Amino acid sequence: MEVLRKLYGWSRSHFNEELAHRFIRCIGIYPAGTLVQLQSGMLGVVVESTDSLLRPVVRLVYDTKRDWAVSPKDIDLSKPNGKGGEERIIGYECAKRWRINPLKILGIT
Incomplete structure (x- = not known):
């Protein structure tokens, strides 16, 4: 950033x-591979950009409120009504702090 x-x-x-x-x-x-926090408290890895630069496709991987890894799920933040459009990114996070490997999440390593 x-x-x-x-x-x-x-x-x-x-x-x-x-x-x-x-x-x-x-x-x-x-950019793809960036770890971000959503307003819901979920952490996700950016998978790809969309036409809306602030609303990429994000792969959810961790729930900070429950301190628990979740089954990976892709959401498109540019889509409305329950498909990610009501979520928004509140900031980026340090992957090392959360012991999350974005490259592994994306299937690169």
Whole structure:
């Protein structure tokens, strides 16, 4: 997140602004593999971006309120009415702190 914030800020003076904005739109505000916390207290790993940069597809993996791993379930935060649209990301989390391996969750390792 910090890198994207800096890239956006520098786009006016250090980079081609249009290319920087295209890059950010391409990878999303929350790139795939980012561990995020949702307003419900669930933790999830971003699976892919959607047209709505702040509402990616997230694979739910952990319930912080119950301190319990859950069966992975993908939700599309850009979809309304119970399919993820009522959830929202409140921040990103440190995967090491929660002992979650995002690459393993995504099936990369």
